[in-house]
Amino acid sequence: MPDTVTQQEPDVRLAARAVDLVKVYGAGDTEVRALDGVTVDFPAGQFTAVMGPSGSGKSTLLHCMAGLDGVDSGTVMVGDTDITGLKDADLTRLRRDRVGFVFQAFNLLPMLTAAENIELPLRLAGRTPDRGWVDTVIDAVGLRSRLGHRPAELSGGQQQRVAGARALAGRPEVVFADEPTGNLDSHSSGELLGFLRRSVTEFGQTVVMVTHDPTAAAYADRVLFLADGRIVDEMAGPTSERVLDRLKELGG
Amino acid sequence: MWNVTLAGLRTHLLRLVMTGLAVVLGVAFVSGTLMLTDSMRLAFDDVVRSTAGGLDLQLRGTSEVSSATTAADERTPVTQDLLEEVAEVEGVRLAEGVVQGSAQLVGADGTPVGGGGPPAIGANAPSEPGLGGVDLQEGRFPEREGEVAIDLATAQSESFALGDTLTVVTPRGAEQVELTGLVRFGESDNLAGATVTLFEADAALERFSPDGSWSNAELYVEEGADRAEVAQAAAAVAGEGFEVITAEELVDETLASIGGFLDVFATALLVFAGVSLFVGAFIIFNTFSIIVAQRTREFALLRALGASRRQVLLAMLSEAAAIGAVASAVGVALGVGIATGMVALLEAVGFALPTAGLVLTPRTVVLGMVVGVVVTVVSALLPVVRSTRVPPVAALQAVAAPVTPRAGAARYVLGGLVTAAGVAGLLGGLFAGGGVTLVGVGAALVFLGIAVLSPLFTRPLVRALGVPVATLAGVQGDLARENAMRNPRRTASTAAALMIGLGLVGFVTIFAASLRATVAEAVEDLFAADLQIRSSTFTGLPDELPQQVEALPEVDLVGIQQVTDVRVGERTGFALAMDPATMDELFVLTMQEGSTAALADGGILMTPDLAEAGGWSVGDPVPTAFGLTGETELVLRGTFTGAGDVQYVLDSGTYRDNVRSTQVFSVLMRLAEGVSVEAGRTAVEAVVADLPSAVVTDEEGFREELEGTVNQLLALVFGLLGLSVVIALFGIVNTLALSVFERVRELGLVRAIGMTRRQVRAMVRWEAVLIAVLGAVLGLVVGVFFAWVLALALEEQLTAFVIPYGQLGLALVAAALAGVLAGVLPARRAAKVDILTAITVE
Numbered sequence A: 001m002p003d004t005v006t007q008q009e010p011d012v013r014l015a016a017r018a019v020d021l022v023k024v025y026g027a028g029d030t031e032v033r034a035l036d037g038v039t040v041d042f043p044a045g046q047f048t049a050v051m052g053p054s055g056s057g058k059s060t061l062l063h064c065m066a067g068l069d070g071v072d073s074g075t076v077m078v079g080d081t082d083i084t085g086l087k088d089a090d091l092t093r094l095r096r097d098r099v100g101f102v103f104q105a106f107n108l109l110p111m112l113t114a115a116e117n118i119e120l121p122l123r124l125a126g127r128t129p130d131r132g133w134v135d136t137v138i139d140a141v142g143l144r145s146r147l148g149h150r151p152a153e154l155s156g157g158q159q160q161r162v163a164g165a166r167a168l169a170g171r172p173e174v175v176f177a178d179e180p181t182g183n184l185d186s187h188s189s190g191e192l193l194g195f196l197r198r199s200v201t202e203f204g205q206t207v208v209m210v211t212h213d214p215t216a217a218a219y220a221d222r223v224l225f226l227a228d229g230r231i232v233d234e235m236a237g238p239t240s241e242r243v244l245d246r247l248k249e250l251g252g
Numbered sequence B: 001m002w003n004v005t006l007a008g009l010r011t012h013l014l015r016l017v018m019t020g021l022a023v024v025l026g027v028a029f030v031s032g033t034l035m036l037t038d039s040m041r042l043a044f045d046d047v048v049r050s051t052a053g054g055l056d057l058q059l060r061g062t063s064e065v066s067s068a069t070t071a072a073d074e075r076t077p078v079t080q081d082l083l084e085e086v087a088e089v090e091g092v093r094l095a096e097g098v099v100q101g102s103a104q105l106v107g108a109d110g111t112p113v114g115g116g117g118p119p120a121i122g123a124n125a126p127s128e129p130g131l132g133g134v135d136l137q138e139g140r141f142p143e144r145e146g147e148v149a150i151d152l153a154t155a156q157s158e159s160f161a162l163g164d165t166l167t168v169v170t171p172r173g174a175e176q177v178e179l180t181g182l183v184r185f186g187e188s189d190n191l192a193g194a195t196v197t198l199f200e201a202d203a204a205l206e207r208f209s210p211d212g213s214w215s216n217a218e219l220y221v222e223e224g225a226d227r228a229e230v231a232q233a234a235a236a237v238a239g240e241g242f243e244v245i246t247a248e249e250l251v252d253e254t255l256a257s258i259g260g261f262l263d264v265f266a267t268a269l270l271v272f273a274g275v276s277l278f279v280g281a282f283i284i285f286n287t288f289s290i291i292v293a294q295r296t297r298e299f300a301l302l303r304a305l306g307a308s309r310r311q312v313l314l315a316m317l318s319e320a321a322a323i324g325a326v327a328s329a330v331g332v333a334l335g336v337g338i339a340t341g342m343v344a345l346l347e348a349v350g351f352a353l354p355t356a357g358l359v360l361t362p363r364t365v366v367l368g369m370v371v372g373v374v375v376t377v378v379s380a381l382l383p384v385v386r387s388t389r390v391p392p393v394a395a396l397q398a399v400a401a402p403v404t405p406r407a408g409a410a411r412y413v414l415g416g417l418v419t420a421a422g423v424a425g426l427l428g429g430l431f432a433g434g435g436v437t438l439v440g441v442g443a444a445l446v447f448l449g450i451a452v453l454s455p456l457f458t459r460p461l462v463r464a465l466g467v468p469v470a471t472l473a474g475v476q477g478d479l480a481r482e483n484a485m486r487n488p489r490r491t492a493s494t495a496a497a498l499m500i501g502l503g504l505v506g507f508v509t510i511f512a513a514s515l516r517a518t519v520a521e522a523v524e525d526l527f528a529a530d531l532q533i534r535s536s537t538f539t540g541l542p543d544e545l546p547q548q549v550e551a552l553p554e555v556d557l558v559g560i561q562q563v564t565d566v567r568v569g570e571r572t573g574f575a576l577a578m579d580p581a582t583m584d585e586l587f588v589l590t591m592q593e594g595s596t597a598a599l600a601d602g603g604i605l606m607t608p609d610l611a612e613a614g615g616w617s618v619g620d621p622v623p624t625a626f627g628l629t630g631e632t633e634l635v636l637r638g639t640f641t642g643a644g645d646v647q648y649v650l651d652s653g654t655y656r657d658n659v660r661s662t663q664v665f666s667v668l669m670r671l672a673e674g675v676s677v678e679a680g681r682t683a684v685e686a687v688v689a690d691l692p693s694a695v696v697t698d699e700e701g702f703r704e705e706l707e708g709t710v711n712q713l714l715a716l717v718f719g720l721l722g723l724s725v726v727i728a729l730f731g732i733v734n735t736l737a738l739s740v741f742e743r744v745r746e747l748g749l750v751r752a753i754g755m756t757r758r759q760v761r762a763m764v765r766w767e768a769v770l771i772a773v774l775g776a777v778l779g780l781v782v783g784v785f786f787a788w789v790l791a792l793a794l795e796e797q798l799t800a801f802v803i804p805y806g807q808l809g810l811a812l813v814a815a816a817l818a819g820v821l822a823g824v825l826p827a828r829r830a831a832k833v834d835i836l837t838a839i840t841v842e
């Protein structure tokens, strides 16, 4: 499906955007510039993969974009909102209502069923779930028969798909996923990635996914390459071979 | 990672403090009680030694019945003639007559000095300073009618100064006297809290002994004379019906009677201290269970590195012992505060106690330490043994998830057996004469058994209780409910600690309500008079008061009640004497058998259980002993119920024949035709206007007064149970703090997906509320059961069984609010969880 790349047009709506983002950890000798002037647009309705060596700042970028972490300078926009100046309560509301997140592991509350986990952010917001939409998501993720199960009764792949469904249940402006397939076998990975792809293609969602896996990156519309806290390259319409080649060039 | 370590350390510290706190408070209660009673014992000891110890010998009439309920023993008085004869006995330097009675001082505010607490003693001043341990501190002893000396402590607390005119009420009525002297008793400023008013000898006799005889006589022997010989000679002169005892014997006898009271007092307090420790044991058990679960990896690692089970066991037991020791030491220190607090609490509910500073004996320290360490180690034993069962391979497992063992059949069986044993103990103690100890053990076992069983019904109960919470609090409430249900054992044992406190609160609440209803019923039947005069200070009313009110045109009929101690069969008890003629008009006993009619001619009435215990039927002779006159035979004329604590009823004539005291306990009045209660009351109150301790009540007032006594006791018990409830609340704080630590990742996750801090706090608080309410519900159910069983056992005395749903509901609401309070700290911690740290923890 890489041929469905949406060409970036000047008037395309942006789901999120970072401008000159700087994030520094520590000070003095131990100072680490996790993000060192990152400027990037995430157009709505696009699936972006973020790649780069370990420690290059991928997670940090996602955390900053999703309002999980503050930045030292620069601007983060989610939709039309500049979130860099927001207070904790506003950031929480932003994460709840306008952003979805899928972590590498431990995404679900163990005492809630799959269905309850999926609807948790909506319930936290006091929103009535849009039944039609939630059903669509659940069907897309192929979990209808597992809705009453608790995480302990689900496989790793199923758990990640529940997390994916939860991220989408509130129709967020953008979904961030940090190595969501990192702990999965290739079959389970395929199912999750297929779901993320469909959510973009069929439902017009926006997904930003960090991954190490070129095969996973090939599901995206474009790939950003990060190194030492900077975006060093960008590839539209990736295939796993091209991504692998590029990684070799960069890593070498 | 450093953040996590720090958080771990902080949690560790909190955990230690919280675990320790349960022990600290329990031990503080125990050592505080010991300190308090030791101090009281010492205070009494000082006073008794300096007064009774101040004389050489005492001459007194023998007494057949030693007083259990009324103020003083009934004895044959020592006449002036006898006193003079004994004074002539070889070796007697001085024979000093002593007369005592009640003399109530009136404070500047018009209320009786000392309230209804310690006795107000009136006596004759010694003929020389120092006799009987009475020393002159300031001024002089009274030399004539109208002068008094009082104890220094009372003068100080009431700001009386020499030369002041005081009001004092004696059996002769109220009068104005001049304060001429202040006295001390050996080292003490007062006589164990009592107020003492000393009169000139003739003035004292006139007030306290109208026939001019002395209560007893102090004998002082000449230098070099042999006390025993003098005692023998004096006894020979006095003859039959008198005895001469040494100062040492008098000291021992007095201390023994005070000691008996102090023992009862100490035991009662220690029972409550024991309840606190019992609750504390649950907290310790619970905390150690959680700690062991959270440290599974650590134990596995130790085992993998070659530590034996024994070593792990010893290491954990030492940890428990160390916590116990430190906490006990703090507890003993805190006991000083508790003792001070208890004095204040007792004072607040009207029991002022004499103390000469707090005494910390080595026994208190040792006992406090031993109790604290033993309770800690024993409570920790089960979880510690569990820690040794961790297999070494557990170290290799990626996540040491706290295991939640399924409740098995073993738990049903064990819990069922313990509960059954507890119920058996209760029933055996209450119905088969097994006694209070068996009842206590049974109650403790019931609590323990229910605690063992409670994980089995925690889920359904919390699910049900959570319905309103989820409706009220939305998703936070829902999550709180899920969290409370996820580890039923932990939730249950945390709640069990509160169950004990609330079980007892529920029990005494129901018992008190039933008692109040019983009193109300009894008063309605019993109190046929329009008005009653009683003394608020238990010191009796002036002798001529009945005649004074009888003379009022508003009053139609007057009956007096007098009280004395009697020994009936083997049992010493409290007898009320009345004139049968007025009894049926003013004070109507509910007769079960027989009637009051035949009482006059040497009859006695008693409660049915006493008659049954003695094996007497109506018409049988009943051996009855009076202090003064010794054994005689009365005839059982009937049995009655519903007269409160009255055990025996006598005819006034029998009373006069056998009792020397003329003190009136209460005066009952029927008003003349057409006189309203208000008009009657106004007239009667005018008569007693100068008697501050005389209280005029009608039926309603009488009932309210009795109910007030029940409420006072209830307040005292609530105060004493308060500590165990507080300990249980610390248990909730502790469990939740540990759970929050355990759930850091989850908390990070929910924050990441949009839970606000406020919602996180609410979630934890609601969990605390659910645990508290669970404990309260379990406790109240047990409390209702206890009260019901006791009501069955006391069917005769407790004629009403009332479950005060409103008050129990209030207790439930209070428990829920306390849960909110207990949740505050853990909730704050949970809300502070750093999202990134939490979700990036590997």
Ligand SMILES: Nc1ncnc2c1ncn2[C@@H]1O[C@H](COP(=O)(O)OP(=O)(O)O)[C@@H](O)[C@H]1O
Residues within 6 Å of the ligand: A025, A026, A032, A033, A034, A052, A053, A054, A055, A056, A057, A058, A059, A060, A061
């Ligand atoms: N909380 C932190 N404290 C200090 N340094 C951090 C922290 N989080 C990330 N870093 C550092 O910032 C850099 C980028 O980290 P990260 O965004 O996690 O990289 P990636 O996800 O690409 O592997 C790394 O050098 C990492 O060590």
Ligand SMILES: [Mg+2]
Residues within 6 Å of the ligand: A058, A059, A060
């Ligand atoms: Mg990363």
